[in-house]
Each structure stands twice: as C-alpha cells, then as structure tokens.
Amino acid sequence: MMIVANVHLRPPFTVGLAAMIAVGGCGDDFERGNPYQASAGTAATDTGGGASSGGGTTGGDASSGSEGATTGGGGSSTTGPATTTTTGGETTGGETTGTGTTGGGTTGGGAEEACYPGPNMDWTVCLPVVSIDPPPPDYVYPPAYQDDPNYRPPIRFLELESLDGATMLAPNFRLDEFAQVAKGPYAVVQPHAVEEIQLLRDQVGPIVVNSGYRSPAYNQMIGGATFSRHMYGDAFDMDPANVPLSTLENLCSDSGGMLVQYQTHVHCDWRFDPVDEVFFGKESDWMPIFPAPPMVAHIERSGTVFTAPAYGFDEGEPLRRWTALSADGRVLARSVGESFEPPPGTATVTVEVGGLLFVTSDD
Numbered sequence: 001m002m003i004v005a006n007v008h009l010r011p012p013f014t015v016g017l018a019a020m021i022a023v024g025g026c027g028d029d030f031e032r033g034n035p036y037q038a039s040a041g042t043a044a045t046d047t048g049g050g051a052s053s054g055g056g057t058t059g060g061d062a063s064s065g066s067e068g069a070t071t072g073g074g075g076s077s078t079t080g081p082a083t084t085t086t087t088g089g090e091t092t093g094g095e096t097t098g099t100g101t102t103g104g105g106t107t108g109g110g111a112e113e114a115c116y117p118g119p120n121m122d123w124t125v126c127l128p129v130v131s132i133d134p135p136p137p138d139y140v141y142p143p144a145y146q147d148d149p150n151y152r153p154p155i156r157f158l159e160l161e162s163l164d165g166a167t168m169l170a171p172n173f174r175l176d177e178f179a180q181v182a183k184g185p186y187a188v189v190q191p192h193a194v195e196e197i198q199l200l201r202d203q204v205g206p207i208v209v210n211s212g213y214r215s216p217a218y219n220q221m222i223g224g225a226t227f228s229r230h231m232y233g234d235a236f237d238m239d240p241a242n243v244p245l246s247t248l249e250n251l252c253s254d255s256g257g258m259l260v261q262y263q264t265h266v267h268c269d270w271r272f273d274p275v276d277e278v279f280f281g282k283e284s285d286w287m288p289i290f291p292a293p294p295m296v297a298h299i300e301r302s303g304t305v306f307t308a309p310a311y312g313f314d315e316g317e318p319l320r321r322w323t324a325l326s327a328d329g330r331v332l333a334r335s336v337g338e339s340f341e342p343p344p345g346t347a348t349v350t351v352e353v354g355g356l357l358f359v360t361s362d363d
C-alpha cells in the first residue's frame with residue numbers, strides 16, 4: 001500500500017532523527033532488560049525476554065499461521081487456540097501474557113473502523129475504533145515532536161477488551177501479537193504498519209513480535225523513549241525465527257522503515273509513512289499545540305517620565321501600579337497609569353504590570 005511512497009521523505013526527517021537521538025531516545029525503547037520491569041508489577045514483563053533468553057525463536061510460527069498463536073504466547077489468554085500453556089516461546093516473558101481478553105469479537109457499532117489486510121490480504125478485516133475524550137491519564141501523549149504531524153497524538157483507539165485477540169490482522173499475525181491489554185486497554189495498531197511487517201514476514205519466514213503498541217504510561221514505566229514509535233502503533237520489536245537479525249534489519253531499511261539495531265531483536269518502525277488517519281485524524285484537522293508566549297515587561301525612562309512596555313498581554317494594556325521609593329526604601333509616591341513621573345528624591349521606581357510582573361528600575 002505504501003511501501004515506497006515515502007522514501008523520498010527520509011532526508012528531511014533525518015535531521016530530526018539525529019536530534020531525537022541526541023535528545024534522549026530514538027523512537028525505540030529500552031524495553032528489554034529494563035531493570036524497572038521486574039518490579040513493575042504488571043503481568044506484562046518483557047524482561048524475561050523472550051527471544052533472547054527463552055529460546056524465543058523456537059516458538060515461532062513455523063507450524064502455524066500466526067506467530068505465537070499456537071506457541072502459548074500470544075494465544076494464551078484468548079479463547080482461540082487450544083493451547084493455553086504459557087511456557088516457552090517468545091511470549092513467555094513476552095508482553096502478551098495477562099491480556100485477559102475473552103474474545104468478544106465485537107464488531108460494528110462504531111462509525112469508524114480500521115481495516116487491515118486480514119488473513120487473505122484483501123483488507124476486509126475491519127475493527128471499530130473509539131474516541132476516548134478526554135483521554136485517561138495513561139494516555140497523555142507528548143506534544144508532537146518538532147511539530148511533526150506524524151507525532152500528533154492519536155484520536156481514536158482499538159478497545160482491546162471488546163475485541164478478539166485472535167483476530168487475524170494479516171496472514172501471519174494476530175491482533176494480540178501487536179497489542180495487549182496489559183500495556184493499555186486502548187491501542188493503536190496502524191494498518192499500514194501491519195502490512196509492512198507482513199511483507200517482511202513473507203520474505204524471512206516466521207517473525208516473533210516482542211513488542212508492539214504501548215500506551216504512554218506503559219512506555220514511560222518501562223523506560224521507553226519519550227517519543228517511542230511504539231506509542232504510535234507503527235513500531236515492532238521483532239525476532240526472526242529462521243534468519244539472522246541482520247537479514248531482517250536490511251529488509252526493514254529497504255522497506256523504508258526506521259531501523260534500530262539491538263543485540264537481541266530488530267526494532268523497525270515506519271515513522272516516515274504518513275500515519276493512518278483512522279487513528280490520528282486528518283492532518284489538516286490537527287493543530288499543533290504551541291506554548292503561550294510568556295508575558296514580559298520592562299521599564300523605560302524618557303526624561304523624568306517612566307513607562308513600562310509590556311508584551312504577551314493579549315487583551316489590551318495591562319494595569320500598571322507604580323511606586324517611587326527613596327534610597328532608604330520609603331514610599332514617596334504611588335500611582336496607577338500607563339506612565340509615571342516620580343517625585344524628586346526618588347531612588348527607585350517599581351511597577352506591577354497586570355498584577356503578574358514586578359519590574360524595578362535600574363537606578
């Protein structure tokens with residue numbers, strides 16, 4: 001759908017990317033091996049880490065249509081696959097434990113739907129998305145990074161508890177491989193990213209997804225980067241079962257994805273692709289949040305007359321309360337008005353502007 005469309009967008013983003021890394025985090029996380037996880041107290045702890053320690057690649061999906069679906073990983077908490085074991089496999093320590101979904105499989109009812117490639121790549125698997133307004137505390141997104149519209153906060157989400165985690169979003173991937181309730185009851189799984197990972201899978205065989213969507217609160221809890229793409233639903237941490245990491249890394253880059261190399265997994269996201277509007281709304285409807293300009297004022301003197309130009313008061317001229325002080329701090333005069341002419345003997349002039357700012361003359 002949009003594999004090559006935006007390769008040309010990369011150069012301008014490269015600068016921002018470098019800056020982002022410098023600032024403290026590329027889009028990726030430090031999920032694996034994060035010391036905070038062990039005591040995090042949630043069911044979803046990635047520490048156990050699946051692939052790197054638990055022989056994750058053995059789980060794989062070699063025999064199944066869905067990575068993890070029959071390994072006791074992703075499917076363990078759903079009613080779908082018969083297997084309920086949570087042993088072995090990539091998802092043990094994985095993030096899919098504890099999802100607790102019951103497979104409601106709710107469909108319809110929503111005005112908005114996110115449609116996915118589905119098991120047959122015909123884009124007929126559509127799931128309702130919901131608005132959560134105001135967003136709960138766990139879903140407070142940071143203002144868009146450098147006002148990049150691809151970092152605008154999502155406005156609609158999948159409500160995981162009303163969906164069947166076993167839903168096949170692509171021929172080899174289930175919903176609960178990309179999003180789990182333990183990481184947030186609402187999730188963003190961008191359809192174009194699902195298509196991309198399926199295309200990777202088509203080339204390298206089974207891919208175990210160690211991490212997909214994370215709510216902002218979950219991301220913060222595990223020490224993820226401030227602008228981790230995992231919060232935007234187009235990032236996956238992957239473990240290929242049959243090929244070296246380097247193979248998958250190259251394919252990620254070739255697909256226009258943003259690659260971050262790790263010892264234990266491949267982080268790939270498609271941050272350069274325009275985000276899917278079903279989750280993020282139209283870019284034209286989005287207004288970056290600009291911080292209000294600060295209010296400032298200073299004192300100017302012309303002859304014996306003082307004024308206090310002020311900026312940032314957007315409802316007219318602010319009230320100014322003047323005070324003239326003698327050298328020993330006695331009040332010689334007070335006045336309210338735009339200008340002030342202090343009496344002889346004044347050592348210092350102060351002015352209160354708008355009841356907010358206090359400015360003192362230098363002399």
Ligand SMILES: [Zn+2]
Nearest residue numbers: 028029237267
């Ligand atoms: Zn990642």
